[in-house]
Amino acid sequence: xxxxxxxxxxxxxxxxxxxxxxxxxxxxxxxxxxxxxxxxxxxxxxxxxxxxxxxxxxxxxxxxxxxxxxxxxxxxxxxxxxxxxxxxxxxxxxxxxxxxxxxxxxxxxxxxxxxxxxxxxxxxxxxxxxxxxxxxxxxxxxxxxxxxxxxxxxxxxxxxxxxxxxxxxxxxxxxxxxxxxxxxxxxxxxxxxxxxxxxxxxxxxxxxxxxxxxxxxxxxxxxxxxxxxxxxxxxxxxxxxxxxxxxxxxxxxxxxxxxxxxxxxxxxxxxxxxxxxxxxxxxxxxxxxxxxxxxxxxxxxxxxxxxxxxxxxxxxxxxxxxxxxxxxxxxxxxxxxxxxxxxxxxxxxxxxxxxxxxxxxxxxxxxxxxxxxxxxxxxxxxxxxxxxxxxxxxxxxxxxxxxxxxxxxxxxxxxxxxxxxxxxxxxxxxxxxx
Numbered sequence: 120x121x122x123x124x125x126x127x128x129x130x131x132x133x134x135x136x137x138x139x140x141x142x143x144x145x146x147x148x149x150x151x152x153x154x155x156x157x158x159x160x161x162x163x164x165x166x167x168x169x170x171x172x173x174x175x176x177x178x179x180x181x182x183x184x185x186x187x188x189x190x191x192x193x194x195x196x197x198x199x200x201x202x203x204x205x206x207x208x209x210x211x212x213x214x215x216x217x218x219x220x221x222x223x224x225x226x227x228x229x230x231x232x233x234x235x236x237x238x239x240x241x242x243x244x245x246x247x248x249x250x251x252x253x254x255x256x257x258x259x260x261x262x263x264x265x266x267x268x269x270x271x272x273x274x275x276x277x278x279x280x281x282x283x284x285x286x287x288x289x290x291x292x293x294x295x296x297x298x299x300x301x302x303x304x305x306x307x308x309x310x311x312x313x314x315x316x317x318x319x320x321x322x323x324x325x326x327x328x329x330x331x332x333x334x335x336x337x338x339x340x341x342x343x344x345x346x347x348x349x350x351x352x353x354x355x356x357x358x359x360x361x362x363x364x365x366x367x368x369x370x371x372x373x374x375x376x377x378x379x380x381x382x383x384x385x386x387x388x389x390x391x392x393x394x395x396x397x398x399x400x401x402x403x404x405x406x407x408x409x410x411x412x413x414x415x416x417x418x419x420x421x422x423x424x425x426x427x428x429x430x431x432x433x434x435x436x437x438x439x440x441x442x443x444x445x446x447x448x449x450x451x452x453x454x455x456x457x458x459x460x461x462x463x464x465x466x467x468x469x470x471x472x473x474x475x476x477x478x479x480x481x482x483x484x485x486x487x488x489x490x491x492x493x494x495x496x497x498x499x500x501x502x503x504x505x506x507x508x509x510x511x512x513x514x515x516x517x518x519x520x521x522x523x524x525x526x527x528x529x530x531x532x533x534x535x536x537x538x539x540x541x542x543x544x545x546x547x548x549x550x551x552x553x
Contacts, residue, residue: 155414164230171238172250184227186462230270255296262304272308278319309343315351317368348379363411380422421449423458446471476515484529509540
């Protein structure tokens with residue numbers, strides 16, 4: 120056949136066959152879209168800070184930043200000393216240190232939860248009522264004057280019988296206070312702790328539906344995180360993954376799964392000295408959470424360390440190295456968010472996050488540029504890998520580890536281009552390979 124001759128194409132199936140198959144799979148297509156909508160494409164905070172309801176104040180975020188900067192000034196006053204503590208390369212030392220300091224001055228907390236559960240404990244009803252109302256007022260004021268964290272909200276008490284009514288009342292007071300102060304902020308996040316049965320998630324959905332109806336809000340306006348702190352939330356009595364049923368029970372309202380390091384470890388009988396986010400029991404739980412959440416739009420958050428960077432310098436350095444190592448370990452496992460329990464944890468949170476993105480962004484940008492331009496290279500990337508590369512760069516941009524100018528210089532892509540690669544249409548991920 121000559122090079123310019125048109126290829127003859129023949130088929131054997133009638134067009135009705137494809138139509139019949141499409142009709143038979145229509146319910147599956149709908150189910151896929153409903154259950155697995157993909158990542159929402161919004162910013163995911165790198166951490167969540169918990170502050171007890173009675174300790175939360177108008178200057179909490181500023182205070183955390185000031186305390187973190189003071190710790191740096193005292194225990195690692197320059198790039199070289201900070202890098203020496205954490206084992207950063209000479210190339211990373213200055214950019215990580217300068218960006219950490221700038222972050223602590225500009226946006227020390229990305230996600231703050233006013234805690235009315237374990238960090239608050241049982242209080243007289245009038246005291247908790249007042250604390251919930253104060254939290255609503257202060258958060259509303261922070262969003263109005265521009266001092267809020269990108270995400271803020273509360274952790275209520277759980278849906279178990281002894282504290283259920285108290286948790287519902289606190290949530291009602293808090294949400295009502297926000298509505299009275301002008302409406303729910305875009306960055307509102309609620310956390311439901313100690314969930315053991317999917318029915319408790321359903322109860323939370325019904326509660327939020329009732330509030331939305333009472334206040335004339337759009338149905339589905341309020342989402343919430345599910346905290347995974349019990350063995351029953353991972354494995355049900357019939358051997359199935361409870362957490363997967365919880366996501367579906369949330370009816371599209373679940374925004375995250377947060378691993379509770381210490382409650383979960385204790386539930387499994389892990390001794391206090393070994394309760395940590397890198398314990399095999401923790402890895403098992405988070406792996407199940409990760410698989411259950413994949414594709415659903417629900418994000419997974421790691422837990423925390425309770426080893427605080429306090430005391431003499433050598434103790435602070437030990438705690439910093441531990442926290443930095445745990446954060447880097449989590450990032451490598453695709454847990455892009457965690458908890459921070461103390462202001463002195465956040466320098467190493469940001470150091471770990473910034474190092475993770477800065478040390479890999481040049482290679483990621485170059486690979487994505489080759490993929491976008493179809494120029495090839497030493498790695499054959501597919502649409503799914505392009506999605507991962509773009510997501511990596513976007514997360515680095517969101518937290519401040521990277522600047523769009525340096526990414527554009529290396530990749531020749533705008534943020535809109537990155538977002539396009541990070542959120543392809545469902546069929547696009549399989550057009551060129553597995």
